[in-house]
Amino acid sequence: MIFIRRAELSDAAQIQRVYASSNTLAGTLQLPYPSVEMWQERLRQMDPNDILLIAMYDGVVVGTGGLQSEKKIRRRHVASIGMGVADSFTGRGVGSALLTELLNLADNWHNLARLELTVFCDNAAALHLYGKFGFEIEGKHRAYALRNGAFVDAYAMARFHPRPPVIPESGL
Numbered sequence: 001m002i003f004i005r006r007a008e009l010s011d012a013a014q015i016q017r018v019y020a021s022s023n024t025l026a027g028t029l030q031l032p033y034p035s036v037e038m039w040q041e042r043l044r045q046m047d048p049n050d051i052l053l054i055a056m057y058d059g060v061v062v063g064t065g066g067l068q069s070e071k072k073i074r075r076r077h078v079a080s081i082g083m084g085v086a087d088s089f090t091g092r093g094v095g096s097a098l099l100t101e102l103l104n105l106a107d108n109w110h111n112l113a114r115l116e117l118t119v120f121c122d123n124a125a126a127l128h129l130y131g132k133f134g135f136e137i138e139g140k141h142r143a144y145a146l147r148n149g150a151f152v153d154a155y156a157m158a159r160f161h162p163r164p165p166v167i168p169e170s171g172l
């Protein structure tokens with residue numbers, strides 16, 4: 001069974017393993033040969049209002065999903081999402097479980113109206129996943145990033161809160 005919780009500093013070594021796999025390297029902006037220290041540093045420096053969730057399967061970290069909110073006042077209704085699942089665990093619902101919980105946090109707790117993400121145009125699995133959860137393509141970044149010697153395009157995707165909270169009528 002998949003279990004989702006917040007990533008702790010002590011998870012750094014297992015997260016490093018997730019991002020050392022070739023699928024996550026190809027689908028994200030990570031670099032080859034990630035170090036455990038880099039992940040420790042990243043976890044240590046995280047803004048306490050942002051969150052990195054991990055998916056555990058049989059006590060092993062098999063994926064992560066993060067919600068990073070914009071810090072500028074006029075963009076405080078916006079956060080970006082990034083995620084990755086270890087090669088050997090893709091296609092088993094881990095990505096869906098992580099995204100379900102990230103959207104629950106975004107919609108019901110973090111006071112966000114707009115979620116953004118960037119996904120390489122040829123990443124069929126991620127495009128399917130994000131489409132399933134209501135993200136829409138808003139545009140294309142050309143030559144967005146270098147991947148294994150070639151510049152690749154990426155889509156900008158976004159999703160708006162489906163049921164924005166309303167201010168209750170005054171009972172006075």
Ligand SMILES: CC(C)(COP(=O)(O)OP(=O)(O)OC[C@H]1O[C@@H](n2cnc3c(N)ncnc32)[C@H](O)[C@@H]1OP(=O)(O)O)[C@@H](O)C(=O)NCCC(=O)NCCS
Pocket residue numbers: 023024025026027028082083084085086089090091092093094095096097117118119120123124125126128129132
């Ligand atoms: C994208 C990613 C997070 C998906 O995680 P996952 O655990 O495989 O996701 P799930 O198993 O929950 O679901 C994947 C969905 O995509 C579908 N899918 C898988 N491969 C597919 C493909 N090549 N084309 C179309 N759909 C595909 C699955 O059928 C499933 O659809 P369903 O829920 O309607 O049945 C994972 O593949 C990954 O980490 N990729 C590398 C890193 C990455 O791309 N991160 C996202 C960067 S924006």
